[in-house]
Amino acid sequence: MTTSTPMGFGRMHRKEDARFIRGRGQYVDDVQLPGMLHGAILRSPHAHARILSVDTSAAEALPGVKAVITGETLAGLGLAWMPTLSKDVQAVLATDKVRFQGQEVAFVVAEDRYIARDALELIEVDYEPLPSVIDARTALAEAAPVIRDDLDGKKDNHIFDWEAGDRAHTEAIFERAEVRVSQDMLYPRVHPAPLETCGALADFDKVTGKLTVWCPTQAPHAHRTLYAMVAGLPEHKIRVISPDIGGGFGGKVGIYPGYVCAIVGSIVTGKPVKWMEDRSENLMSTAFARDYHMTGEIAATQDGRVQAIRVKVLADHGAFNGTAQPTKFPAGFFHVFSGSYDIETAHCEVTGVYSNKAPGGVAYACSFRITEAVYLVERLMDVLAYELGMDPAELRMKNLLRADQFPYTSPTGWEYDSGDYPRTLALAMEMAGYDKLRAEQAERRANGDRRLMGIGLSFFTEAVGAGPRKHMDILGLGMADGAELRVHPTGKAVLRVSCQSQGQGHETTFAQIVAEELGISPDDVDVVHGDTDQTPFGLGTYGSRSTPVSGAAAAMVTRKVRDRAKLVASAMLEVAPDDLEWTKGRWSVKGDPKHGATIQEIALASHGAVELPEGVEGHLDATCVYNPPNLTYPFGAYICVVDVDPDTGQVDVRRFIAVDDCGVRINPMIVEGQIHGGLADGIGMALMQLMAFDEDGNHLGASFMDYLLPTAVECPSWELGETVTPSPHHPIGAKGVGESATVGSPAAVVNAVLDALKPYGIRHADMPLTPSNVWRAIQGRPIRTDLAIT
Template identity: 75%
Template sequence: MASTELPPQEERPIGFGRMLRKEDPRFIRGRGRYVDDIQLPGMLHGAILRSPLAHARIASIDTAAAMAHPKVHAVITGKDLEAQGLAWMPTLSADVCAVLATDKVRFQGQEVAFVVADDRYSARDALELIDVEYEPLPVLVDAKKALDPDAPIIRDEIEGRTDNHIFDWESGDAAACDEVFARADVVVAQDMLYPRVHPAPMETCGCVADYDRVEGRLTLWETSQAPHAHRTLFALVAGLPEERIRVVSPDIGGGFGNKVGIYPGYVCATVASIVTGKPVKWMEDRTENLVSTSFARDYHMRGEIAATKDGKILGIRTRVLADHGAFNTTAQPTKYPAGFFHIFTGSYDIEAAHCKVTGVYTNKAGGGVAYACSFRVTEAVYLVERMVDVLAAELGMDPAELRMKNLLKPEQFPYENKTGWVYDSGDYPTALRMALDMVGYDELRREQAEKRRAHAERGSGDGAAGGGAGGELMGIGVAFFTETVGAGPRKHMDIVGLGMSDGAELRIHPTGKAQLGISCQTQGQGHETTFAQIVAEELGIPPEDVEVVHGDTDRTPFGLGTYGSRSTPVSGAATAVVARKVRERARIVAAAMLEASADDLEWEKGRFFVKGDPSRGATIQEIAMGAHGTVELPEGIEPGLDAETVYDPPNLTFPFGAYVCVVDVDPGTGVVKVRRFVAVDDCGTRINPMIIEGQIHGGLTDGVGMALMQLISFDEEGNCLGGSFMDYLVPTALEVPEWETGHTVTPSPHHPIGAKGIGESATVGSPPAVVNAVIDALEPYGVRHADMPLTPARVWAAMQGRAEPPA
């Protein structure tokens, strides 16, 4: 594992490099400020009554007993909101979602009523006093049956709706694929499921709404990854003037996509504050978060690869059925309802590709959230990397050799893939070779061969009896991924009509200290450190002297927020651009101070000096004081060094990586142990290696969890079976190895500092590496594929030739 030791303070460069996170002191001292820490005078508390049924008509709602509770101030139902035109709200996918159910409930846990009381406990108690009469309806939880003629219609409130179809989306060239597949020597196909999982952040969702009746102003503290987008949507939903809405996102205990959208609790708390004239707080408990907030994945995929007999991949095609639950709450760009699934072509030089994705409604909580992935890239990479391993098995080729044979070469960049997107830069073979060398791939294959011989000599019966000393099955999984992050550009991407660009505002104080306002929102990524380092790199101001402001719509420029790993690719670029604007203003001020022409000044980090005379110069701090002082500036030049910008990226950025996972599987129990994991990543220019390593470690842990244990499932009545951390398992330090990381650096040619982003790469690349390793371990049993999560029961069932574990 890469060292996390820091160089001595005096040796640390001003700018990029390893430095401790500026935000950590307040967290480790318990001084973080989360939404649940907000306490306002006279504040009331809200609680939500949720449906116990997955699909039912609402015959009646009796709130009289709840209203009679001595500590209850209000009970709000869907009919109350309907009278104000607030019963339905737009989602980030331009669908509409019920705030509180009016006609019927469409998933277990859907919001039915909102109680406002003196305290959280009284509000919860009052929920028990609301009497709702339900008329059960047939339940649909199997996406494969969603389009059957006799399937129950989930969204029958939509006029003319006769089925559960949401969208069809295609990418690539179907005819070209047909031609390639017709002449291929080998065609392999595989059905697979990327199961429904949940972001499960440490902090659940919540808000505090405070409506000032005198000023007509709403202040909303939210667990939001996109404060500015929320402000605009609240203005559209509530009819309040946008300039009278302030959204504040304080410290956030993890987001992972779960906190991108607007939840009914936010709207209900706002309405309650307007009705009561007092601040209202609403916070979920863990079960509410797991059962009712946005899920991710749930993609049923069939992949096909065409190749020559010597392993040259010619084409890939896929058909996908996407289960989006009862409401399409995904935050995908408008033109791409299936997100960036266009990356299903992977990292390989192929002739043709085509995919079709169909989205459907089911009786589950709204899905489609971009959970720690860049808009469906995780599913796409999983598909292609599993298919490459299936092809390798069919051809009898080593999976690493097959990948090396087909990877794009450095001289092919910029490379336009077969769905029309241009990969910016990369050296894929070098990254794969590094990963194989780090893990000692050839030696591992020799060890595996010896263990398989020993296993065969003992006989599969003896091994299955308990897998004693040396009896484990050893598997080696390889995965290579190209990610696509940094949404916009605006010409291609918007969410509900809002272009995906980001702003930055940089203010230099007279003393040379700086304040940077950014429109992205941090949830643990270290923005207060890395963005200060970008300013430091451009201006020579120590990072400690740069305050980074985020999460407050009154203090920051407009932007679309943080998700899809767009912080550094978009807001980071905006920061570099605005810092360069300040530097050019500083050049003019320095010229006036030094009585020289601006064209005669040279820049070194932190100061301008006169060409040929380094002794005649001025530091950025001296220039800042001069800009605010009495220095006579050229006509038309305003005092100060402030600047602002809006960055519209010309293209996405494309980080990539090569991962190798080594597992041991107990043949008697099916228990999988991840023995080693090597991750080589390329995120372009590296700002703070320590933060990069932390992001990678978290993403790898997340990926192991998805591959081996995480699953949101439902019974036939639509009951969610993952409503607590007793049922929905997340990985701990006991389930993961000590990560081994490496890196290559190929800067993005169009990004101002060459950065590509790293926040989600490990989550994209690790699940296929783990699954490939487990399937490789089960090769002696003839297993070609098994769906995630590869729990002991699923692994054992696969070894017995069963598609699913026994009931």
């Protein structure tokens, strides 16, 4: 039987793009229901203030307003607080006080969104302003106002202390080290800023007791469980539908108060209620990322052999600890901070604090804080190279883990699965023409060229595919993913998965996995996701879980179907199952390859009258729950070349070479697209993105005029390379790639800029390296991280 496209892995156009390029995608705001009402949220203008009173009478009297819901209303229903993903609690609508600018205070339900917005202006709230805590470094001061005084006995802004590694051994190494370098650095607060903002459409049917929620969530099944916890509704009566999603990047993992308010609005009014936030609301109130103050130290020998690393981190988690990461790791996977290097020992301490900023700490295009860890160690490696007068590439090559050391257990207990790190760095240097670049740089400096040339490197190891469930959970929900596969009588297949696409191309990639394992065309496989009534339970998509976990589940469930097909084929061909052998798409008799049956023929027979062996059920379908035995560890080597104008501080990224190893590549075109996006993201974080606040907690980056994002103008033509080191424990050897480029690229860009500024004796400067901040560094002035545009 012929197929319309090649089977299995390789380049193929994305199946989902046919609807997207025609404008036929369906997003939450496209969903229209009969009698639908609209919601709007009143947000606090203060970062910290007591609520003395809320008067909603004028808003309620406005024609077209159907309900005004306050924190007091929710408290009466037992819905005033909701759990966060870090087992904290967050106010749905503020009752006692507001704790960040933009916090939700009241929710209006009206006939249309314009009336709802007009009604917000009529709500009168009497606030008593309080001092704000904006800098995490002052949050633990004795005089600091207590933000979470709603928590019994809470007398400070401390959340947690956490550590990893061997403190005593690390201190001993530092005491006798020949060389010690230390650097304070900030990874500033940034925001996912997806194209589509957050929103929800809730429809509660009072007759059936069924609640349906359309929501652009990255974790539909986790949302269903959380809604059951918050609203007290039976979980089997809740359906969460995530249609097409216009980007998530970690910011659409958790639940937001607007989602709960839409649900309550529907319950109260008996009508469907839609709430969609605008861009300013999204930037002000949805989950941020980063905001880590870090002090890192390296102990090394005089010839550049790194012996130990130690780190102290102060993590700003905002007004509520809503960080999306496994329960066991309050600081995320930051303790992968020893990076890609053969280091004897390491130790890190992380302290989490509350502040008067929006809550969160999402896995924004990184696997639970690994971006911060990689940035830290890669900046430290350049600081050490600066101190020793060594070339940064030579220093890295001297310390990289070797292929024969894998599987490698890091000083903090993580087992890296596979890799050949020196080969990957060597390829990046070859593609860049590294020696020629250094020669060009030396010549330009000798000639007094006013344009400053910089060359920056970074090498990263990422840990992705959150699981296994015995070690990792969110709110007690283990990080395993389900998959279901059904092959119809005509040989067409439907795969149902628990992960959720936000543009990664799951409908193509997962179809290719089934095609490769079953020997049919990807065109003959439909992938269903984003509907809790139609898919098996799983923890969703973030931290590059899709291919490492759900992709593995897809492969395993397909193998189950293939094994069932073998039993059906044995009955069809009247031979013992052990007498059959598999060639792609076909079971045939060993030694007689012409005597066999294709999957399509077997599928038809499994639904027909063929007499099956005793105990063998008909039909070709199977289910699978995949519990990964370990994380997977993609890695890469990046080289960035910049030109800096010392008169203006303008940075131009001239070249960017990225060599990634994500194991087996299912669809290279999709992999490359993911890398392109992540590299652009990294340039944005290094050079322009900053969630800034003034001393009163006013948010200074609530629009794209203030919170700057990279465009094609700021990005070069990416130069991509690859090495392939399969993961030994993943069923198809894939490791995941969706976040790798964002993990590795910021450090490469910053290292390049600081390499350009080396003649000025500048060893470090904090992101974002905007023109103003680069100019200030050259002038010996402090970097500004309290302004959105600098």
